[in-house]
Amino acid sequence: MAKAIEDFYETYAIPADSFARAVAFAINQPDDVDINEIQFRPTRQDF
16 A cells, blocks of 8 residues: 555655745735635655
8 A cells, every 4th residue: 555655646746845836936926816726736755
């Protein structure tokens, strides 16, 4: 089971720093930009 989870994260997860940059970008948008529809994949972590 652990190998399947590791393979999932290796294949589909985005790096944590990419997640942080996307959040910072969204937060810095003008007030009239709707950021409620942003969806993120799991972040990639070192095992």
